[in-house]
Amino acid sequence: MRTYLFRRLLTVLPVLFGISLVLFTVLALAPGDPFEELATNPNVPPEVRANLRAQFGLDDPVAVRYVRWLVAMLKGNWGFSFVSRVDVDQLILQRLPTTLFVLGSAQVLALLIALPVGIYSAVRPYSFFDQLATTLAFIGFSLPTFFTGLLFILLFSIYLDWLPFIYRSDISATGLRWVWENLKQGIMPITVLGLFQGASLTRFVRSSVLEVVRLDYINTARAKGLSEKATIVKHVVRNALIPVVTLLALQVPLVFTGAVVTEQIFRVPGIGSLLIASILANDTPVIMAVTFVYACLVVIFNLIADLTYGWLDPRISYR
C-alpha cells in the first residue's frame, strides 16, 4: 500500500508539470491583450500600454515567462491579476466560500434526489414510478442549466416575485435573517444545479442497483428470511454504491471550481464567474491559477477514488 501510494505520487508530479506547461503555452499563444480596454480608447496613446506591458513582463518570451511563473508557484506565490492588480490567491479565497456553499448544496440536493429515487426505481423496474422517474430524469439532463435558470428567473422572480435573482455575497443582515437571506437567494441556483446533476445521478444509481439486485447472494438473503428493507439497505445498496462513490469523488473538484454558466446567470460571485471574467479580460495569472488548481484537484481526487475502492471493496489490493 505504501509503495503504491509512493509510486502514484511520483507519477503525479510529471503529470502536473505537463499540465502547467500546456496550459501556459496555450494561454500565451491565445490572441488577446489584458489591456484591451485601453487599446480601444483613442485617447490613450500606445506608449501607456507599452509601458504597462513592460511592467507586467508581457513582452518577454513565453519560455522566460513560464519559468518565472513556475519558480514563483513553487515558492507558493501565485502571482497577481493584471486586471485588478491583486494577488491571485486572495481573489480565489474571496470567492471560495460562495462556490462551496452553492455547489456543495447542489451536490447534496442531487444526492438526496438521486439515492431514494434511483434505488426505488431499480427495486421496482418498469413500474409506473420507474417510468415517471426515467422520463423526468431524461428531461432533467437534456435541459441545459442556462435554460432552466432563465425559466426559473422568469417564473419565480419576474412573474411571482418570490425570489431575488441577483446573488449577493455581502448581505449585511445578521443572525437568522442572514441565514434566511442566504438561503432565499441560493434556492434558485442550487435547485437548477442540483436537479441537473441529480437527473444523471439517478440513472447511474438505478443501473448500478439493478445490477446488484439480481445477484444470487441477494436471493439468498431473501431466502433466509431477511426483511425486504434490510436486504435492500444492508446488502444491495452497500455494494451498489461503490461506483457511485467514485463518481462523486471525481465530482468534488467541480465543487471547488464552480459552475461557469449558472454562476453567470444568477451573478453568483464564485470561482466559475471569476474564471469566465478572467478569460474575457485575458487575465492570464488568474486563468492559470484557477485551471491549474482544478487540474491538481482532479489528479488528487482520482487518487483518492482509487484508494477508497480498496477500502470499500476488500477484494481490490494495491501492489
Next chain:
Amino acid sequence: MDERALRHWIERVEDGSLSRRQFTRMMVGLGLTAPLAAQMLAASGVAQAQPRPTYTPTRRGGGGTLRTLWWQGPTLLNPHFAAGTKDADGSRIFYEPLAAFDPDGNLIPVLAAEIPSVQNGGVARDGRSVTWRLKPGVQWHDGKPFTADDVVFNWEYAADPATGTVTLDSYRGIERIDKLDSHTVKLSFAKPVPFWAEPFCGGRGMMIPKHLFEAYKGGKSREAPTNLKPVGTGPYKIVDFKPGDSIRAEINPNYHVANRPFFDQFELKGGGDAVSAARAVIQTGEYDWAWNLQVEDDILKRMEQGGKGRVEIAPASGIEHVQVNQSDPWTEVEGERASAKSTHPFLTDPAVRQALSLLVDRASIHEQIYGRQGQATANFLNTPSRFASRNTKWEFNLDRANQILDQAGWKRGSDGIRAKDGKRLKVLYQTSINAARQKTQAIVKAAATKAGIEVELKSVVGSVFFSTDPGNPDTYYHFFADLQMYTTSMDFPDPQSFMIQFTSWEISAKENKWQRRNKTRWRNDEYDRLWRASEAELDPVKRAANFVRMNDLLIQNVVVVPIIWRNNVSAGSLKLKGTELSGWDSDFWRLPYWYREA
C-alpha cells in the same frame, strides 16, 4: 457667420441684451455644438452655467440603501489604474476630481473652489499655466485635510511611468506644479494648452491622498493596501470590496457638501449581463440603478411598460462608423500588407467611395437596430456641439450610387458585379462579433449588392478584434480588409486627442508594430496642418472652426462613413432622482445629489 459676427453676439451676451440660452441655441442652429458655444462664452469672460436648482435636503442621510448594478464589476478602486469605465465608476464613489463635466461638457467644481478662467485670473492668457483654488475644509475619510500637497502628489504619482498608471498621458504634459499656498496650485505646461481640463477633471482627475499613497509611488504601486480600501473625499466610505463582484459603502458623515448625501448605505453589485440588469431595475425593482445598458431598444421599451423603472439617456461621444481602407490589404509591399506605401486598387477612386457613403442606410440602421441608443449622423465629430459640422448631410440613395458608379466607368459584369480595368468591386467588410453590428453589416451588404458591389462579411471576436497583438492579422489596428466598423469615443469634451486618429504620423504600420491610431492609412496635408494648429490655438472660435474643417475633410473624402452617434443608456428606478447622466463623465458624477422620492 464669420468671426467678427460671432464676437458681436458674444458681446451682446456680456452686456445682457442676449441671454446665454438664446446664444447657445443660435450657435447650435449654426452647426456648433452646445459645449462649444459654452466654451466660447467662457473664454470671452461670461460666467459658467449656474448649477440648476434641485431638491434641497435639510439633513444628511436618512435615505436607506442605494443599490446599483454594474454588469461588469469594478476590479480595482484606484482611479489611476482604472483601465475601463467600470473601474473609474467604482473609484468615483470614493474619490473626486477637482471638477466634473456636466452633460454639456461644462466644468462644475467639486474639490475646487471655482473653475479657473481667463477672467478670474486662473487661466494665463498665453495658455501656459492654470491656477486652481481648492475648496477649503475638505477632509479625507480618515479625517486628514485635503490640501495642495495632495494635488501635487497626484501629478507626481500619475506621471511616473514606473507607477504604471493609465492616466500617465493626461499628467505628463504638466511641466511643473507650484504650491502657492495650502489651497492653491499653479500648473505650468511646456507649451500652450487650449484644453487644460484633462488632468484633475472628470474621470481621470480623481484625487488620491498623499499620506496613504506616498510610500507606494513608482515600482511598489501595486502593494498599496489602499488600492482595495480607498480613502477618498467622496460621499461614501468603503465597507467592503470584492474585485469583480461587489462594493459596499456607508455614508461619509463629514462630506464637504452640506446635507449630502441622501443615502445611508451604498451597494454596487457586479457581473451578469446587461439584459437581466435592466430587468432587475425596470421590471422587478430589486435595484435602483443599472449602468450601460447596451440592449436592443425594443426589449427596454417592453420592460418599461408598467415597470418600476425608466431608461435614462445621455448623448455621449461614441461614433459607430465604417472606415474605408486607403491602402491595399491584398498585396504585400516590402513584406507588408496594407502598407502605407500602397494604394487601394479601387477604394481610392472617389466615385466608389461616394457610392459607398450613399449605400449606408442610416435611417433603417437607426430605427431597426439602435433606437434610443443613438442617432443617425453625417459627422464623425458630433460633440461637444460647438465642434459638430453643419456642412455635411447624409443620404441613402441607391439610384444615385448606381449613377455615380456608371459614370465612373464601373460596368456590371454577367454576375451583376461591377468591374473596371479588370478590377472587380469586391470588398471585405469586417467588424467585431456583436448582434447590432452583424445586423448593420447585413443592411449595408443588401444595399451594396443592389449597386453591383460584392460584399463579403467577416466578424471577429471582440477580444481579438480590439486587441493590439502585433502577431494577429485580425485586429482592427492591422485592418487587413477593405472596410471595417466599430465605435470610437472621446474621454473629454475636447477633440484634440480624438482627432489624432487621422493624422499622417499616426499611420498604423509594421514598423510601429501596428500600434498607431490611424488605421485607414489616410494622409492629408491640410488635415495634419489643422490638427497641429489646433494644438496651440487659444482662440476657441478659431479652434472650433479647425475641428469642423477636419471633420468635413473626413466626410468629403469618405475616409469614414459615420453611422450612429451613440448615447449612454442607463436605467434607474422611477423614484430615484437627481441622477442627471452626463455623457462626459462617470454615471456617478452627481452621486452626492442622488435621492429617492418617497
